[in-house]
Amino acid sequence: MIFIILVAIGIILIVASGSFLIQTKxxxxxxxxxxxxLGNYVDARVIIRxxxxxxPxxxxxxxxxxxxxxxxxxTVNEARHLEKIKR
Known part of the structure; x- marks a missing residue:
């Protein structure tokens, strides 16, 4: 019985952490x-990089x-990343 409870708790924790990661991204x-x-392109790119x-x-x-x-x-880097989407 304790094993089943521990497995259930483990599954709940895995599901919860997965949804947290999706929300974080x-x-x-x-x-x-x-x-x-706001014009802060450098920091914006760092987050996405x-x-x-x-x-990748x-x-x-x-x-x-x-x-x-x-x-x-x-426009050069814009096009480069849009090309990667098409592949």
Whole structure:
């Protein structure tokens, strides 16, 4: 009986931590875009590059960093990240 309770608690903790990570990543995208909107492009890119370092094929991260480059007027890097989305 105790084993079943411990397994159930473990499953609950795993599910809870997974939803926390998803929310944290979503918050990171929003924070990066907010920083870029304020003109703080360097810090905005750092946030997204951290995500891309861990997940280089993350489509949303490439899209967000492309938006940041577009806000900055850097069409070369914007296009480079949009190309990565198409692959």
């Amino acid at each position: 979503k918050d990171s995208y929003e924070k990066a875009l907010a920083l870029a909107a 951290d995500i891309l370092d861990n997940s 094929s993350n489509v949303r991260a490439h899209y967000v960093i492309a938006k940041i480059y577009a806000m900055e007027g850097d």
